[in-house]
Amino acid sequence: MATVELRFSALPEHVRTARLVAAAVARRAGVDEAVLDEVRLAVGEACTRAVGLHLSNGVDAPVRVALTEEEKKFSIEIGDESPTSAALAPGATGGEEESEPEGEDEMGLAVIKGLVDDVEVTTSETGGVIRMSWPTSPDSLVP
Amino acid sequence: MDLSLSTRTVGDRTVVEVGGEIDVYTAPKLREQLVELVNDGSYHLVVDMEGVDFLDSTGLGVLVGGLKRVRAHEGSLRLVCNQERILKIFRITGLTKVFPIHTSVEDAVAATD
Numbered sequence: 001m002a003t004v005e006l007r008f009s010a011l012p013e014h015v016r017t018a019r020l021v022a023a024a025v026a027r028r029a030g031v032d033e034a035v036l037d038e039v040r041l042a043v044g045e046a047c048t049r050a051v052g053l054h055l056s057n058g059v060d061a062p063v064r065v066a067l068t069e070e071e072k073k074f075s076i077e078i079g080d081e082s083p084t085s086a087a088l089a090p091g092a093t094g095g096e097e098e099s100e101p102e103g104e105d106e107m108g109l110a111v112i113k114g115l116v117d118d119v120e121v122t123t124s125e126t127g128g129v130i131r132m133s134w135p136t137s138p139d140s141l142v143p
Numbered sequence: 144m145d146l147s148l149s150t151r152t153v154g155d156r157t158v159v160e161v162g163g164e165i166d167v168y169t170a171p172k173l174r175e176q177l178v179e180l181v182n183d184g185s186y187h188l189v190v191d192m193e194g195v196d197f198l199d200s201t202g203l204g205v206l207v208g209g210l211k212r213v214r215a216h217e218g219s220l221r222l223v224c225n226q227e228r229i230l231k232i233f234r235i236t237g238l239t240k241v242f243p244i245h246t247s248v249e250d251a252v253a254a255t256d
Contacts, residue, residue, distance in 0.1 A: 012166075012167040012168040013168045015166060015167050015168060016164065016166060016168065019166075019197075037228045040197070041197075041199060041232070044166060044167075044197070044199050045199055045200055048166070048167040048199060048200070048201060051167065052167075107200040107203060107204060107236065108199070108200040108201075110200075110235075110236060111199070111200050111232065111235060111236060114235030114236065115235065
């Protein structure tokens with residue numbers, strides 16, 4: 001079971017809340033202070049991507065964020081319910097400069113992959129999940 | 144924290160001072176600001192990011208969009224940033240090769256291509 005779970009309406013204004021919650025729980029779990037910026041950014045990117053997918057596909061469901069303290073690591077799962085997240089749309093790019101949803105989507109994923117060593121992106125017909133984890137150091141556990 | 148924006152003119156450059164968080168919610172405001180400046184004829188922009196606490200790929204997209212617009216008028220878009228956590232995002236996306244990044248506004252304003 002997740003330590004903290006969050007569901008939020010797929011709207012840009014809530015992405016910040018998800019970042020703040022994720023960073024707070026990660027800090028408590030013992031993720032190194034120096035890495036918290038990465039956690040914040042990676043969660044923001046993953047949630048931004050999920051919100052974009054929900055909005056562009058007219059999905060009413062909330063975006064799910066599960067934050068889990070494990071024995072030696074801290075895991076985060078961001079789930080969307082957008083069926084088309086599967087494709088990551090090769091060939092579906094080419095939007096106008098103003099919107100560029102696919103381009104920004106890919107840049108977000110590029111940032112996540114550049115930042116996080118342990119990351120897994122899975123997709124299915126019912127939606128996609130981005131799983132990431134960071135090591136925790138027991139010494140730095142917040143009492 | 145929300146996004147704060149202010150602009151001032153230094154010689155032929157327009158300095159845009161940005162503060163707060165640039166993310167999927169606030170980036171449209173920065174985009175509007177850059178578009179407005181270019182539409183009003185400011186083609187040499189310096190974006191001062193020293194007050195930025197958070198920047199994500201949406202923000203990067205807006206900056207790239209701004210660069211594209213000023214370049215259409217043979218202009219320039221220079222960044223001012225000394226914060227390692229922000230610079231890191233430019234580095235991992237390869238955008239340090241796209242944007243001239245300066246350590247001070249004075250330096251950016253004085254720079255020529």
